[in-house]
Amino acid sequence: SDHHLDYPVSPAHMDWSKNFPKHFAPKDGEVVEGAVAVDSGKKVEFADIGCGYGGLLVALSTVFPETLMLGMEIRVKVEEYVNQKILALRNNHPGSYDNVSILRMNAMKFLPNFFEKHQLSKMFFLFPDPHFKKRKHKARIITPTLLSEYAYVLRPGGIIYTISDVKDLHLWMVKHLDAHPLFARIPDEELVDDPAVEHVRNATEEGQKVERNKGDKYLACYRRITDED
Numbered sequence: 001s002d003h004h005l006d007y008p009v010s011p012a013h014m015d016w017s018k019n020f021p022k023h024f025a026p027k028d029g030e031v032v033e034g035a036v037a038v039d040s041g042k043k044v045e046f047a048d049i050g051c052g053y054g055g056l057l058v059a060l061s062t063v064f065p066e067t068l069m070l071g072m073e074i075r076v077k078v079e080e081y082v083n084q085k086i087l088a089l090r091n092n093h094p095g096s097y098d099n100v101s102i103l104r105m106n107a108m109k110f111l112p113n114f115f116e117k118h119q120l121s122k123m124f125f126l127f128p129d130p131h132f133k134k135r136k137h138k139a140r141i142i143t144p145t146l147l148s149e150y151a152y153v154l155r156p157g158g159i160i161y162t163i164s165d166v167k168d169l170h171l172w173m174v175k176h177l178d179a180h181p182l183f184a185r186i187p188d189e190e191l192v193d194d195p196a197v198e199h200v201r202n203a204t205e206e207g208q209k210v211e212r213n214k215g216d217k218y219l220a221c222y223r224r225i226t227d228e229d
């Protein structure tokens, strides 16, 4: 259950200094150890939804060192583990990994409380929970309603990455993304130049488990298209 989770009333109310102390000054006279006094001016641009043990964030941190990226994870223990992992990486590699962090939250709720309209350039949905039973399909992380929310926080030209080893779930995500007016599938031949894609396939703990078990990986990426012209 997530009823005791805290959400900012709007993105402007969010104090990011605990997550990214090298990029955000604490709000409202709070004291956060090691935090800068003045914001760097950056905002979170990548969101890894249901990030699990954080393998993607760690891999992308050095590929996109100028980009702030956030994992969102609902499990307390997993969030704590990833947080410790990131703090250890920052300690062992001073000047690196200041651009990655994790937040415990239910990503199916209140996303627009954390991110402004068009703030994000990439959203990752990697090996999401399949919820096999038909009556549980509404619990899936890709639904028509949630896609409209993702389109709101994602900027035109931004990309949604999905991957699954469960073909039924892959087909479900493709069906709903194809049907949504604000998303267009990116052809596979265009994806070969995208440096994020190899990490989408191989950097997460779930992706590595599928690899060990010689399972299939079904990738589908969509561009958020513009609705303003």
Ligand code: SAM
Binding pocket: 049, 050, 051, 052, 053, 072, 073, 074, 075, 078, 105, 106, 107, 108, 125, 126, 127, 128, 129, 204, 205, 206, 207
């Ligand atoms: N993406 C990771 C990977 O590839 O290794 C983790 C995949 S795991 C199968 C799915 C993750 O999504 C779990 O860690 C689960 O706790 C998390 N999750 C499920 N529903 C969520 C929600 N509503 N908000 C945030 N995280 C969620």
